Amino acid sequence: MSYKTIVAILQSEADLPRVLDFALPFAARNQAHLIGLHAESLPIAMATPMGGPAVDFSTELSAEAERRNGELKAVFERKCAAEDVRYEWRGYENVSGDSAISGIESARTADIAIAQQNDPDAEARMAADVEALIFETGRPVLLVPYTYQGRREPFKKPLVAWNGSKEAARAAFDALPLLREAGTAEVLTVDARDTMSQDAGVAGAAIVEALAKHGIDVTLRAEQSDGLSQGDVISNRLADSGCDLLVMGAFGRSRVSEFVFGGVTRSMLQTMTVPTLMSR
Incomplete structure (x- = not known):
């Protein structure tokens, strides 16, 4: 038995390096397929004081979400290629912008999911519902402490x-x-x-x-x-x-x-x- 499909939940630019420092060598050792998964929040149309939709504001938010998703994808793909790891990128949109919520279905058909423990002092968009990932997928979830530093070699004890x-x-x-x-x-x-x-x-x-x-x-x-x-x-x-x-x-x-x-x-x-x- 080995892990052949790994889902890396990448909530933001803050946790991406830490999660990948675990997921990439882990995937390489297991010759596994690594799925990088990220979600952005759906732009919600807002009404102006005059009653009309704030189209410019919504468009700006959408462009920002697309830019952030593209940047995370580029970093993920570059790191995977450097490690010679088979990879796939899945980008989603949901109301909350929670990557763990969007990752539930993908994790159900994977051997293991890897995510970062939430930093209690981080801003709201940096937090993912890792509890839902644990309780809703039926798969093991490996959580990386948000304070952890360093590349993850095989566990020793x-x-x-x-x-x-x-x-x-x-x-x-x-x-x-x-x-x-x-x-x-x-x-x-x-x-x-x-x-x-x-x-x-x-x-x-x-x-x-x-x-x-x-x-x-x-x-x-x-x-x-x-x-x-x-x-x-x-x-x-x-x-x-x-x-x-x-x-x-x-x-x-x-x-x-x-x-x-x-x-x-x-x-x-x-x-x-x-x-x-x-x-x-």
């Missing part, structure tokens, strides 16, 4: 957050190409409990065994939260262990609103310090 759920299982197996590439991984359990089918003392042993059968050197670590949030426990372990990739399931608390996240998921989306692969 992934951390797999494990709680025995279907979301955690999906993430662990979705990440197999990355785990095999690293050759090693740590499985982390937090506050494991005794259940009808498993003692807390052996929680995580089965997934360790399953991943080891893929040629991965896997270790198991159990932690107790001791008053901390589980998100803080995971973050502390990342810092202490030197792990450079987090693999975890994404959880929602409400079936009515799939964008209401569980505490750990939202915490990691907001505070991630290493690239994070999430699956739903």
Whole structure:
């Protein structure tokens, strides 16, 4: 198994270099087809004080969107050609100008999507709805921290957050190409409990065994939260262990609103310090 189709969500000129620093070497190593995807907002006709449409203003916005899309496309194509990566550009328009929303359909037929974590201090047009990408595509999403610097070589030490759920299982197996590439991984359990089918003392042993059968050197670590949030426990372990990739399931608390996240998921989306692969 390897990733053969990769979708890079490129929201703006700010995140394009960071996302491509991950996506291009990643695509080259996997001999994958890389899709660069960007959306611009649709120009909305506005009425003048006299009641007529502001045609000039709308035309100006449309021209600006076309210019920005063309510039991003040119950078993407130039970088792909330099890396000798097979590529494709998809440009869209939608009401919000959200590239993640426009990328949902493309990501559903890809092996993985790569996007940047949102910078909370960036202007609105720089933010993409990465939550929708995670929850609506059924595909793994690799998020790059907005603070991350440097070109991404293969991960060396992934951390797999494990709680025995279907979301955690999906993430662990979705990440197999990355785990095999690293050759090693740590499985982390937090506050494991005794259940009808498993003692807390052996929680995580089965997934360790399953991943080891893929040629991965896997270790198991159990932690107790001791008053901390589980998100803080995971973050502390990342810092202490030197792990450079987090693999975890994404959880929602409400079936009515799939964008209401569980505490750990939202915490990691907001505070991630290493690239994070999430699956739903």
